[in-house]
Amino acid sequence: MRAMSTAQSPPSPSVPTGPREVAPVAHRAPERDEIRIETVLQALADPVRLELVRQLAREGRPLMCGAFDVSVSKSTLTHHLRTLREAGVVASRPRGTTRLNRLRRDDLDALFPGLLNGVLAARR
Amino acid sequence: MRAMSTAQSPPSPSVPTGPREVAPVAHRAPERDEIRIETVLQALADPVRLELVRQLAREGRPLMCGAFDVSVSKSTLTHHLRTLREAGVVASRPRGTTRLNRLRRDDLDALFPGLLNGVLAARR
DNA sequence: ACCGTACTTCGATGATCATCGAAGTGTGAA
DNA sequence: TTCACACTTCGATGATCATCGAAGTACGGT
Numbered sequence: 001m002r003a004m005s006t007a008q009s010p011p012s013p014s015v016p017t018g019p020r021e022v023a024p025v026a027h028r029a030p031e032r033d034e035i036r037i038e039t040v041l042q043a044l045a046d047p048v049r050l051e052l053v054r055q056l057a058r059e060g061r062p063l064m065c066g067a068f069d070v071s072v073s074k075s076t077l078t079h080h081l082r083t084l085r086e087a088g089v090v091a092s093r094p095r096g097t098t099r100l101n102r103l104r105r106d107d108l109d110a111l112f113p114g115l116l117n118g119v120l121a122a123r124r
Numbered sequence: 125m126r127a128m129s130t131a132q133s134p135p136s137p138s139v140p141t142g143p144r145e146v147a148p149v150a151h152r153a154p155e156r157d158e159i160r161i162e163t164v165l166q167a168l169a170d171p172v173r174l175e176l177v178r179q180l181a182r183e184g185r186p187l188m189c190g191a192f193d194v195s196v197s198k199s200t201l202t203h204h205l206r207t208l209r210e211a212g213v214v215a216s217r218p219r220g221t222t223r224l225n226r227l228r229r230d231d232l233d234a235l236f237p238g239l240l241n242g243v244l245a246a247r248r
Numbered sequence: 249a250c251c252g253t254a255c256t257t258c259g260a261t262g263a264t265c266a267t268c269g270a271a272g273t274g275t276g277a278a
Numbered sequence: 279t280t281c282a283c284a285c286t287t288c289g290a291t292g293a294t295c296a297t298c299g300a301a302g303t304a305c306g307g308t
Contacts, residue, residue, distance in 0.1 A: 037246035041169040046296080047162050065255065076297055078256055083295095097254055097305045112246055114238020122161035122236055151286095170266080189285065200267055202286055207265095221275045221284055 027085065027092055032107045035088035040112070043087035044119060048072055049080045053089060053103065057120050062100035151209065151216055156231045159212035164236070167211035168243060172196055173204045177213060177227065181244050186224035 044050055048070055055068055065077060072080070081101060084090045089108065092101045108116050168174055172194055179192055189201060196204070205225060208214045213232065216225045232240050 037243060038169065038171050038174060041165055041174070041243070045162065045165040045169040048296085050162060050165070066253095072296085073298055074255070075257080075299075079296075082256090094255095094305085097252095099255065112242035114245075115242025118236035118239025118242060119161060119165070121238075172266085190283095196266085197268055198285070199269075199287080203266075206286090218275085221282095223285065 027082075029085050029091050030088045032088075032111065035107060035111055037112060039087040040089060040108070040115075043084050043089050046080065046083075048076075049084055049089075050119070052080060052084065054120065056090065056101065056103040057105075057116075062102040064095065064098040064100055066098065151206075153209050153215050154212045156212075156235065159231060159235055161236060163211040164213060164232070164239075167208050167213050170204065170207075172200075173208055173213075174243070176204060176208065177240075178244065180214065180225065180227040181229075181240075186226040188219065188222040188224055190222065 044053065051070055052068055056063060065081060068077065070077065070080075081090065081092065085092055085101075088104060090101050091104050092099050094100075105116060168177065175194055176192055180187060189205060192201065194201065205214065205216065209216055209225075212228060214225050215228055216223050218224075229240065
């Protein structure tokens with residue numbers, strides 16, 4: 001659904017690109033000033049998602065979806081990464097046929113100094 | 125239910141005080157080393173509970189249940205305070221006919237340094 | 249054009265949870 | 279003991295959500 005995606009030309013010259021209320025990309029992430037603490041905490045509160053954040057922090061570099069070591073299905077992993085992305089905890093950009101997920105340390109540290117370090121300091 | 129409560133004397137001298145597996149008080153809170161980050165984040169993730177923590181931090185002293193300014197029913201407030209208590213975020217002790225709720229800053233700062241400050245630093 | 253890999257979307261399902269009112273418990277005071 | 283106040287427990291309800299498999303989309307290589 002959502003029409004053929006490969007089409008890059010709108011059906012008619014009217015409304016050339018549209019008002020573009022949200023952004024053309026499917027994978028939206030909030031700007032820094034749009035990140036809300038409730039959403040971030042909600043995102044971090046899930047054990048699987050917390051583990052994803054831990055692995056990103058431990059590796060210290062972006063990871064593709066398939067590189068995470070969690071015991072959930074592919075679709076569930078997508079769901080969790082989307083939750084983290086929409087909360088502003090991670091950002092992701094396509095890399096060939098895969099997708100690189102990056103921990104938004106700078107933004108989180110700027111908005112909630114100490115939060116991420118405190119969470120990561122917790123003993124397993 | 126739970127038998128007549130007014131009875132203060134156990135039925136028999138055997139098992140004078142009992143092994144007391146869980147503690148005689150109804151309001152249990154985890155010891156410092158029992159506090160888990162997932163539970164704490166889960167507790168902080170709710171908007172009402174986050175507001176309770178904010179008010180406790182702002183006042184800088186224990187507050188009785190009735191002193192919180194939130195727009196939920198009495199029973200819902202009890203539910204949220206219990207969630208915070210069982211997560212280890214607050215501690216509460218009876219004070220006459222009321223109950224004083226205290227933010228467990230020391231324990232949280234020791235376990236997850238920076239977390240609470242980061243959360244409280246978030247702009248409303 | 250075709251295939252395979254990598255990820256996403258969809259719809260369903262079971263579990264958890266925030267919410268409430270009503271009824272219960274406990275404490276201090278009259 | 280009786281009352282009023284402060285809080286808790288209970289049971290119900292609607293909402294959110296983690297989970298999955300199946301089907302869809304996108305991209306790079308052959």
